[in-house]
Amino acid sequence: MDENLKEPAQTKILARGCTLLSALFLLAGYSLGGDWKLLLLLLAIPLTWVLFRKGSAGLLLSSLLFVYVFLAALGLVLHLSPYLMIGGCAFALAGWESARFWLDLRAAPLRVQDQPLEALHNRDLTLAIGIGLLLALVGLNIRLRLPFGLIAVLALLASYGLYRLFKYR
Amino acid sequence: MTNRKSLFVSLLVLGLLIVGLFLRNGEIILLSVPFLAYLLLGFLRSPGGIQLRAWRNPDKPIGAHREPVEMRASVENTGESRLVLSVQDPLFPSMKLLNGHSSRTCLLGPGEQLHLDYTFQAGRGLYAWKSLHVVASDPFSLFAWEQDCPAPAEVLIHPRTVRLRSVPLLPQITRHIPGSLPARLAGSGTNFFGIREYQPGDPLRKINWRMTARYPQKLFTKEFEQDEIVDIGLVLDSRKSGVDDAGEASLFEQSVCATASLAEFFLREGNRVGLLVFGEKMTAVFPGSGKRHLHKIYRYLSQATARQSIPLEYLSYFSYRLFPRRSIVCMVSLYRLRDLPTYSRLSAEGYQVILISPNPVDHVAPKMPADQVTSFAYRAARLERYVQLSQLLSLGIHVVDWPVDQSLNDVLHVSLASMKKLGYLRWMKI
Numbered sequence: 001m002d003e004n005l006k007e008p009a010q011t012k013i014l015a016r017g018c019t020l021l022s023a024l025f026l027l028a029g030y031s032l033g034g035d036w037k038l039l040l041l042l043l044a045i046p047l048t049w050v051l052f053r054k055g056s057a058g059l060l061l062s063s064l065l066f067v068y069v070f071l072a073a074l075g076l077v078l079h080l081s082p083y084l085m086i087g088g089c090a091f092a093l094a095g096w097e098s099a100r101f102w103l104d105l106r107a108a109p110l111r112v113q114d115q116p117l118e119a120l121h122n123r124d125l126t127l128a129i130g131i132g133l134l135l136a137l138v139g140l141n142i143r144l145r146l147p148f149g150l151i152a153v154l155a156l157l158a159s160y161g162l163y164r165l166f167k168y169r
Numbered sequence: 170m171t172n173r174k175s176l177f178v179s180l181l182v183l184g185l186l187i188v189g190l191f192l193r194n195g196e197i198i199l200l201s202v203p204f205l206a207y208l209l210l211g212f213l214r215s216p217g218g219i220q221l222r223a224w225r226n227p228d229k230p231i232g233a234h235r236e237p238v239e240m241r242a243s244v245e246n247t248g249e250s251r252l253v254l255s256v257q258d259p260l261f262p263s264m265k266l267l268n269g270h271s272s273r274t275c276l277l278g279p280g281e282q283l284h285l286d287y288t289f290q291a292g293r294g295l296y297a298w299k300s301l302h303v304v305a306s307d308p309f310s311l312f313a314w315e316q317d318c319p320a321p322a323e324v325l326i327h328p329r330t331v332r333l334r335s336v337p338l339l340p341q342i343t344r345h346i347p348g349s350l351p352a353r354l355a356g357s358g359t360n361f362f363g364i365r366e367y368q369p370g371d372p373l374r375k376i377n378w379r380m381t382a383r384y385p386q387k388l389f390t391k392e393f394e395q396d397e398i399v400d401i402g403l404v405l406d407s408r409k410s411g412v413d414d415a416g417e418a419s420l421f422e423q424s425v426c427a428t429a430s431l432a433e434f435f436l437r438e439g440n441r442v443g444l445l446v447f448g449e450k451m452t453a454v455f456p457g458s459g460k461r462h463l464h465k466i467y468r469y470l471s472q473a474t475a476r477q478s479i480p481l482e483y484l485s486y487f488s489y490r491l492f493p494r495r496s497i498v499c500m501v502s503l504y505r506l507r508d509l510p511t512y513s514r515l516s517a518e519g520y521q522v523i524l525i526s527p528n529p530v531d532h533v534a535p536k537m538p539a540d541q542v543t544s545f546a547y548r549a550a551r552l553e554r555y556v557q558l559s560q561l562l563s564l565g566i567h568v569v570d571w572p573v574d575q576s577l578n579d580v581l582h583v584s585l586a587s588m589k590k591l592g593y594l595r596w597m598k599i
Contacts, residue, residue, distance in 0.1 A: 062177055069181055073188060073197050082196045090203040097207070097309060100174070104310065108255055108272035117253060117276040121308040128210040128309075132203025139199045148193065155186045155198070158205070162179045 019095035025088030068092035175311040211311035220248035223318035234329040333434040348398030356395025402492030406502030407448030449476035
């Protein structure tokens with residue numbers, strides 16, 4: 001490796017660590033749920049890997065994230081531990097983002113002097129996931145009885161917000 | 170500006186919201202919260218007030234074939250906010266990156282500069298850059314702002330050349346300016362021309378004492394052949410051939426190399442050289458001399474590409490304007506039978522035509538399967554070419570049949586020297 005280039009070691013550790021944590025959270029959730037047959041669903045992860053490994057790395061990572069989110073949502077439908085499912089999902093997001101960043105840096109490598117970018121990315125990612133987890137935990141612990149209509153309106157508002165984001169950015 | 174990454178995350182969020190509402194499961198909706206926080210932070214960190222200035226500096230504007238060229242592309246953040254910048258300077262397809270990287274991602278503060286340093290090598294051509302592709306985004310690259318910042322630069326890579334030792338020509342007409350080609354006139358050259366009776370004013374060192382001894386009543390003077398410059402028109406045939414392939418070993422590339430080498434040689438010897446790149450897109454350089462003229466010729470040859478075939482008859486429209494009458498016209502072309510009338514016309518108009526023809530039969534033969542049919546086909550193709558080129562010889566056109574695996578120097582020397590000595594061309598043996 002060129003001596004002026006810097007291996008994004010921190011990002012690499014974060015990507016692997018978060019993906020592993022995510023898998024462990026989901027595994028723990030399914031194990032604690034007691035339905036061992038459902039653990040077979042976790043085989044979807046290596047299956048996705050096999051199916052998409054010939055495609056681009058970005059597609060493979062996105063497919064893996066989709067599988068993780070699907071497994072987490074399925075776990076919630078099956079009344080498995082919401083803490084573990086949401087945690088698994090959040091760490092899957094962090095792992096996905098770190099791995100994507102790592103891929104980008106492989107295409108355009110970091111110089112030694114570009115180290116602050118990696119630090120900024122990892123700090124912001126930690127912040128985003130931290131805030132997301134915190135809000136989700138608050139949501140899990142505060143039980144509010146809201147009418148379905150209000151929730152639907154809030155969901156529509158969130159969707160509209162996303163739409164505006166795409167339309168005017 | 171959103172991209173596929175943010176679209177994917179948003180679709181995941183929407184999917185979770187819809188499934189949560191459909192199943193009336195609040196926990197599934199909560200699953201989308203980390204994603205929403207991630208999107209929101211990316212949105213808040215997205216760049217605003219972007220002002221960039223870009224430029225690039227190649228270490229040399231003109232390079233030789235496959236010579237390493239260093240490039241420095243720079244971007245300066247002239248705005249007031251800190252930006253996550255990704256700069257890409259994609260290479261042209263025929264370029265090879267030797268050192269460094271042509272893309273970089275970094276955090277650029279106000280007033281800071283980012284430099285992309287890399288070294289590349291390339292084949293002949295005019296490489297012109299107009300801009301530098303810059304992407305400013307949030308740290309997660311969710312909301313990216315793309316721009317092509319103007320950063321113009323040009324690098325001209327000359328065609329490959331072979332340094333020719335000598336091209337023995339016998340021109341019909343010269344320009345009466347001292348040069349290197351025999352003018353068929355008595356003068357101050359080095360080659361013996363003849364003997365005449367001594368005339369007052371002749372230098373004593375030129376007296377032929379042997380002749381004077383034989384005829385003691387008179388004095389005799391040796392005469393030498395005047396060496397002068399000539400007008401030479403180079404014609405590169407850029408019509409695509411069915412037998413030619415692509416790449417640096419192609420016959421067209423060899424033709425470009427031969428034309429460039431001839432131009433360099435003739436101009437080095439002080440002659441006036443004009444160029445016509447004949448093909449679907451014609452480019453011409455009027456006759457001139459000197460180093461600047463050579464660079465002009467190289468510039469045109471660098472940009473020559475093999476294009477669709479057109480009849481050689483169109484050459485007649487250009488030859489009058491470009492090349493003085495009775496000058497030497499040196500064609501570098503794969504010969505086709507239908508070109509014969511044009512060669513005939515050029516010869517009839519007084520041009521001294523020399524055809525340097527890369528041999529397509531010998532070029533293609535090694536790539537064919539080695540069986541008996543191919544062997545017969547090869548022999549038939551060679552005979553056909555022999556007959557075709559014989560027709561040209563009978564018109565008084567000098568033919569140099571060039572198997573491209575042989576040195577152009579040797580082939581030219583042997584072919585044209587024999588032409589000069591014997592008055593006709595010994596060019597092919599079957």
